[in-house]
Amino acid sequence: KQEVTQIPAALSVPEGENLVLNCSFTDSAIYNLQWFRQDPGKGLTSLLLIQSSQREQTSGRLNASLDKSSGRSTLYIAASQPGDSATYLCAVANDYKLSFGAGTTVTVRA
Amino acid sequence: DAGITQSPRYKITETGRQVTLMCHQTWSHSYMFWYRQDLGHGLRLIYYSAAADITDKGEVSDGYVVSRSKTENFPLTLESATRSQTSVYFCASSGGGTQYFGPGTRLLVL
Numbered sequence: 031k032q033e034v035t036q037i038p039a040a041l042s043v044p045e046g047e048n049l050v051l052n053c054s055f056t057d058s059a060i061y062n063l064q065w066f067r068q069d070p071g072k073g074l075t076s077l078l079l080i081q082s083s084q085r086e087q088t089s090g091r092l093n094a095s096l097d098k099s100s101g102r103s104t105l106y107i108a109a110s111q112p113g114d115s116a117t118y119l120c121a122v123a124n125d126y127k128l129s130f131g132a133g134t135t136v137t138v139r140a
Numbered sequence: 141d142a143g144i145t146q147s148p149r150y151k152i153t154e155t156g157r158q159v160t161l162m163c164h165q166t167w168s169h170s171y172m173f174w175y176r177q178d179l180g181h182g183l184r185l186i187y188y189s190a191a192a193d194i195t196d197k198g199e200v201s202d203g204y205v206v207s208r209s210k211t212e213n214f215p216l217t218l219e220s221a222t223r224s225q226t227s228v229y230f231c232a233s234s235g236g237g238t239q240y241f242g243p244g245t246r247l248l249v250l
Contacts, residue, residue, distance in 0.1 A: 062237050073230060074241040081237065119183070126171050126190070126234060127198065130183040 032057045034122050036131035044139050049107035051134045053120030058098050061123040065094055065105050068117045068133070077118075078105070110138045143167075146231050146242040154250050159218045161245050163231030171234035172214040174198075174206065176227040177244075183230070189214055221249045 033056040043049060053063070062081045066074040078094045080087045080103065086095045091108040107114055117135045121128040144165040153159050165172065174186040175198075185198030187206040195206050203225060205217045218225055226249045231242040 064239065066241075073243045074232075076238050076240060079236075079238045121183075121239075123237070127185055127188060128173075128183075128239060132182045 032060075032122055032124055032129040034120060034129050034131040036118075036120055036134050038134060039132065040135045040137075042137040042139060043110055045110060045112060047110055047138075049105075049110050049114070049136060049138075051105040051107075051118050051120075051136070053103040053105070053122075053131055055101045055103075055122045055129075057122075057124060058101050059124065060098065061125060063094075063096055063103050064121045064123065064128070065092075065103075066119040066121060068119060070117075074119065110136075112138045112140045114138050144231060144233055144240055144242040146229075146245050148245060149243065150246050152248045152250065153221050155221055155223060157221050159221050159247065161216045161218075161229055161231075161247070163214045163216070163242060165212055165214075165231075165233040165240075167233060167235055167240075168211055169233035169235045169240075170211070172208070173232040173234070173239065174204075174214070174216045175230045175232065176200065177230060178227050186216065186229075218247075223249050225249050 035054045065077045078087045080096045093106045096103045117133040119133045120131040147162045173188045175183045177183045184200045189195045189208045229245045232239045
């Protein structure tokens with residue numbers, strides 16, 4: 031069974047600082063890895079998808095890396111803003127089914 | 141509107157009652173999923189469907205039933221609701237490897 035761990039569970043940073051969110055998984059035979067954002071009381075918004083053959087993916091201030099052999103992914107958010115405050119979830123796909131980490135709750139202080 | 145919708149958004153019911161949660165997507169995605177999100181357990185897969193009339197169990201399927209007679213609809217039924225099924229339920233569909241989530245249904249079983 032795929033186990034997904036996200037560290038840290040919570041993070042508080044001043045505005046402008048870069049964010050580094052970590053995700054680790056136990057089964058490296060993955061189909062892809064997806065990072066989501068969830069605001070309180072809301073659904074999940076897909077941020078980035080990294081296919082198993084890719085090493086990284088970028089979208090604006092977001093960059094995600096994938097090291098399949100070591101079972102790790104990192105989400106970098108550059109120059110954080112208060113609007114980045116949310117819970118960030120890592121999800122790993124084995125076949126089409128996703129296994130989720132518990133998330134990292136980020137607070138960006140103005 | 142294009143996308144994935146869920147109804148109802150909020151539901152209160154009593155133990156023993158049958159409840160059906162609806163999910164509709166406009167992308168004609170083949171794969172659809174149902175998840176529940178609980179504090180302390182994160183997001184867990186209940187059921188998924190690879191196409192119309194093809195469904196399979198996820199991690200926490202006991203007490204739930206699904207059907208998929210049309211590609212765009214994937215209803216989830218709680219046959220006899222229990223308090224432990226109080227949760228937030230998310231429907232998702234998959235296109236190009238990315239899973240897109242609906243806004244969720246908050247279910248309270250009294």
